[in-house]
Amino acid sequence: MAAPRASLRLVAPIWNGSTRSIHGLSGEMAPRGNQRKRTLLQLLTDCFCDVEALREYLLQKQLSNVHWKNRSFTHIEEQYGPYIGGAFFILKQGGAVKFQDKEWIRPDGRGRFSLEFLKFQAVPVEAVDASGCAINYQGLDNLLSMKELQSLSLKRCPHVDDWCLSHLHPLANSLQELLLAGCPQVTERGLACLHHLQNLRRLDISDLPSVANPGLTQILVEEMLPNCEVLGVDWAQSLKLELEEQPRDTA
Amino acid sequence: MLRTVLQLGLGRNLLIRGVGTRRGGSTLDWDGQVSEIKKKIQSVLPGGSWNPLYDSSHLPPEHSDVVIVGGGVLGLSVAYWLKKLEKQRGAIRVLVVERDHTYSQASTGLSVGGIRQQFSLPENIQLSLFSVNFLRNINEYLAVVDAPPLDLQFNPSGYLLLASEKGAAAMENNVKVQRQEGAKVCLMSPEQLQKKFPWINTEGVALASYGMEDEGWFDPWCLLQGLRRKVQSMGVLFCQGEVTRFVSSSNTMKTVSGGEVTMKRIYEVHVKMNNSLEYQPVECAIVINAAGAWSGQIAELAGIGKGPPGTLQGTKLPVEPRKRYVYLWHCPQGPGLETPLVTDTSGAYFRREGLGNNYLGGCSPTEEEEPDPGNLEVDHDFFQNKVWPCLAQRVPAFETLKVRSAWAGYYDYNTFDQNGVVGPHPLVVNMYFATGFSGHGLQQAPAVGRAVAEMVLEGHFQTINMNPFLFSRFYLGEKIQEQNII
Ligand SMILES: Cc1cc2nc3c(=O)[nH]c(=O)nc-3n(C[C@H](O)[C@H](O)[C@H](O)COP(=O)(O)OP(=O)(O)OC[C@H]3O[C@@H](n4cnc5c(N)ncnc54)[C@H](O)[C@@H]3O)c2cc1C
Numbered sequence: 185m186a187a188p189r190a191s192l193r194l195v196a197p198i199w200n201g202s203t204r205s206i207h208g209l210s211g212e213m214a215p216r217g218n219q220r221k222r223t224l225l226q227l228l229t230d231c232f233c234d235v236e237a238l239r240e241y242l243l244q245k246q247l248s249n250v251h252w253k254n255r256s257f258t259h260i261e262e263q264y265g266p267y268i269g270g271a272f273f274i275l276k277q278g279g280a281v282k283f284q285d286k287e288w289i290r291p292d293g294r295g296r297f298s299l300e301f302l303k304f305q306a307v308p309v310e311a312v313d314a315s316g317c318a319i320n321y322q323g324l325d326n327l328l329s330m331k332e333l334q335s336l337s338l339k340r341c342p343h344v345d346d347w348c349l350s351h352l353h354p355l356a357n358s359l360q361e362l363l364l365a366g367c368p369q370v371t372e373r374g375l376a377c378l379h380h381l382q383n384l385r386r387l388d389i390s391d392l393p394s395v396a397n398p399g400l401t402q403i404l405v406e407e408m409l410p411n412c413e414v415l416g417v418d419w420a421q422s423l424k425l426e427l428e429e430q431p432r433d434t435a
Numbered sequence: 436m437l438r439t440v441l442q443l444g445l446g447r448n449l450l451i452r453g454v455g456t457r458r459g460g461s462t463l464d465w466d467g468q469v470s471e472i473k474k475k476i477q478s479v480l481p482g483g484s485w486n487p488l489y490d491s492s493h494l495p496p497e498h499s500d501v502v503i504v505g506g507g508v509l510g511l512s513v514a515y516w517l518k519k520l521e522k523q524r525g526a527i528r529v530l531v532v533e534r535d536h537t538y539s540q541a542s543t544g545l546s547v548g549g550i551r552q553q554f555s556l557p558e559n560i561q562l563s564l565f566s567v568n569f570l571r572n573i574n575e576y577l578a579v580v581d582a583p584p585l586d587l588q589f590n591p592s593g594y595l596l597l598a599s600e601k602g603a604a605a606m607e608n609n610v611k612v613q614r615q616e617g618a619k620v621c622l623m624s625p626e627q628l629q630k631k632f633p634w635i636n637t638e639g640v641a642l643a644s645y646g647m648e649d650e651g652w653f654d655p656w657c658l659l660q661g662l663r664r665k666v667q668s669m670g671v672l673f674c675q676g677e678v679t680r681f682v683s684s685s686n687t688m689k690t691v692s693g694g695e696v697t698m699k700r701i702y703e704v705h706v707k708m709n710n711s712l713e714y715q716p717v718e719c720a721i722v723i724n725a726a727g728a729w730s731g732q733i734a735e736l737a738g739i740g741k742g743p744p745g746t747l748q749g750t751k752l753p754v755e756p757r758k759r760y761v762y763l764w765h766c767p768q769g770p771g772l773e774t775p776l777v778t779d780t781s782g783a784y785f786r787r788e789g790l791g792n793n794y795l796g797g798c799s800p801t802e803e804e805e806p807d808p809g810n811l812e813v814d815h816d817f818f819q820n821k822v823w824p825c826l827a828q829r830v831p832a833f834e835t836l837k838v839r840s841a842w843a844g845y846y847d848y849n850t851f852d853q854n855g856v857v858g859p860h861p862l863v864v865n866m867y868f869a870t871g872f873s874g875h876g877l878q879q880a881p882a883v884g885r886a887v888a889e890m891v892l893e894g895h896f897q898t899i900n901m902n903p904f905l906f907s908r909f910y911l912g913e914k915i916q917e918q919n920i921i
Contacts, residue, residue: 226581237524239580247575321571347571350591353619353647372772372790373590379773380647400790404772 250343253277254323264302266329267309271301273326279314283307284332308332315339315363321347328354335359339388340366346374353380363388365415370394372401379408388415494715495674495706499530501891502704503723504678504733506533508543508655508877509869510725511662512884515577518669520888525670530717532706534677540811542727543659543877545844547761547786547795548652549776550878551594552618553644555609555918559854559875560616561899562882567649569881570658576881577665585661589653592787593646593775595632596919597829602780603642605918610644619648634770634830639780652776652786655877679714680705681722681737683863697748699863701737721891722866728756728808728845730870737863747862750910754856754871756808757848762818763788763795766836778921783825793839798822799874799921813841848873852914857883857904858890867891868906874921 257276261269271281271289275297280290283304288311291297309330320343327333333355338344344367352359359381364370371394378384387409395401402416501517503510514529521527538544550570552563569576574584598606606622613620622644625637667673682703688696701722707714726733734740734752742748769792776786785796798821800806806814818838826833849856849871856871869887872879886901896902903915 236580243578243580244575247578346589346591350648350651373588373592376772377591377593397790404790408772 277317282311311335313337335361337363345369349374361386384412500527502719505726508880512880516885516888562879565882577661590651595775599780600641676706727847753851756845762841781825854915
């Protein structure tokens with residue numbers, strides 16, 4: 185019994201380094217030393233099916249961890265209603281929420297937050313900032329019943345993908361601002377279904393590494409959502425260009 | 436220095452020649468030799484399949500619990516679920532026999548990759564919902580240690596079905612069923628349609644149904660390769676060869692009314708190796724017929740349909756290849772990024788392909804126009820005469836378009852009712868079907884694989900009740916009433 189536990193301790197940290205590439209999709213290279221360890225681990229995997237089974241178990245564990253983080257707090261939702269349930273979920277994830285006519289609520293550095301908002305039961309949530317959170321398709325369900333949600337930020341969310349974007353249509357009547365900048369998994373295929381969100385006024389799709397043709401995609405999105413200001417690739421770039429061009433104009 | 440290098444090189448050469456001549460002059464390089472020897476040693480070790488007389492590593496194993504005929508998406512899905520649902524790791528041996536590992540003619544790679552929940556039959560809707568859930572979590576279901584994640588390239592752009600006045604009532608009913616089953620489908624009037632998609636000409640359209648979520652298209656090749664990679668890691672064996680013969684034992688029984696019934700059980704599958712006369716008999720307990728458009732032939736090999744007409748023995752598996760064309764065209768003024776997969780009242784369909792104003796689509800021919808399925812050549816006149824007029828009528832921008840390319844593929848067409856055949860044959864008791872899906876087999880494959888695996892392992896369907904899809908319906912004459920066949 186002792187042996188497998190020891191090897192578990194041995195394997196887990198190394199393996200964690202390597203799964204980043206399984207999930208992260210960012211394709212970053214592992215550092216060299218790490219790589220050597222990985223190959224050793226691969227060798228072990230090839231030779232002993234126990235190691236393989238263990239690594240498979242750990243892989244599944246990692247996946248179910250994301251699910252665990254995205255579980256709904258049904259008891260809170262049942263007791264306090266969808267707004268509080270959703271807000272609790274976002275705060276637990278480390279994001280921030282804004283109830284109508286109230287201040288932003290965010291957790292402190294250690295992830296703690298005051299439960300004062302539990303009394304805002306009748307107050308709708310108007311803005312959610314989930315930037316950098318581990319929210320995924322399943323977790324988004326917590327937001328879909330916030331029918332007054334006007335602004336949603338999903339910046340740099342590693343698990344937000346095209347499926348998530350197609351899941352947003354229940355918010356079509358209220359959503360005015362959607363920020364997707366820096367989401368590693370979002371592609372033009374998911375952006376295509378944002379045309380459900382007809383009330384959108386502001387959309388940030390800058391810095392999306394998985395979009396193959398950012399310039400063309402931005403033009404097509406603008407055509408698709410004529411009433412919406414689209415911040416895309418060359419938003420940042422054009423600002424720079426404008427600054428450069430201005431002196432020439434005056435000259 | 437130079438001399439030692441030369442010597443080393445020479446020495447090596449000699450050694451290779453030495454080994455080479457002993458093995459009959461093969462020209463493998465040094466690394467090849469070493470790995471060959473290693474393989475030999477490995478096979479001699481206990482547990483290996485050592486055979487001192489001749490090398491049989493290219494042949495399939497002599498025994499396998501389950502033999503799956505056809506390594507397309509349906510066959511692989513069955514393999515996946517058999518391994519996934521087995522009670523204990525390595526409890527069953529599964530062999531997939533595929534005659535062409537390039538899949539040059541297989542329907543899977545030649546399909547347009549669409550998935551929708553807009554069916555009329557609750558079972559079909561459930562199958563599709565299960566599959567979309569599978570696809571959404573594909574990197575969990577098909578995760579392999581050390582392999583990169585799959586990029587399914589799912590386009591969640593939805594299906595837009597158009598109905599004429601005649602079909603409107605049925606469409607309304609269907610959408611009701613779809614919503615009951617949990618699909619996110621909405622109905623649209625011609626005015627709403629015009630507003631949402633200004634490029635559509637709503638003439639002759641009375642009602643439209645539009646999938647908001649979980650519908651669209653994906654890369655079928657990615658699903659196929661992902662399944663292949665996963666089942667290989669789960670220990671499923673692959674073999675490139677063609678199933679040419681089944682050896683079966685039969686039992687004749689008398690019914691109460693005095694008629695004779697012959698029950699058959701296949702106990703050996705003959706797999707002919709490609710480009711050779713050699714074949715290997717594989718003893719097996721269960722055979723799965725997932726040979727797509729060719730599954731009718733496989734059924735015939737097992738003696739299905741050889742009997743007096745009108746009897747269960749004489750009932751054939753009504754699946755045959757039907758050729759379908761897909762055309763890819765360019766249209767600079769065509770519809771934009773929001774374009775869903777549109778199926779017109781006329782039966783023609785199209786969708787966007789990529790970002791560069793490219794589209795692809797086609798139309799199923801009528802029974803009289805059915806082309807000869809002997810080869811996969813494309814009939815360009817069919818586009819000019821049958822497809823284009825319908826498209827241009829529906830989307831005026833398509834009046835000026837340029838066909839860029841085209842291909843053809845085979846539907847695994849069920850001539851009886853255009854729906855899948857799932858589960859065991861009533862007389863050839865150990866042959867199970869997973870075929871006949873006529874144009875929606877790809878999207879239902881994940882769910883169908885599970886249903887077949889449940890039937891094999893548990894003896895009944897658990898997740899989705901597939902009883903209406905059993906073979907016996909052909910004998911009983913009970914057609915599945917599915918209206919939305921595209
Ligand atoms: C043009 C077109 C568009 C389509 N669009 C869609 C769509 O949008 N959505 C959708 O869901 N479905 C679609 N389909 C249907 C879908 O492609 C098929 O239903 C599905 O791929 C069937 O999978 P399969 O595994 O049964 O068949 P296949 O992929 O054809 O696999 C069968 C395999 O069996 C092998 N085989 C046959 N006989 C033998 C033998 N004797 N021994 C060994 N191996 C053998 C063959 O080589 C083949 O590889 C489309 C089909 C076509 C042709």
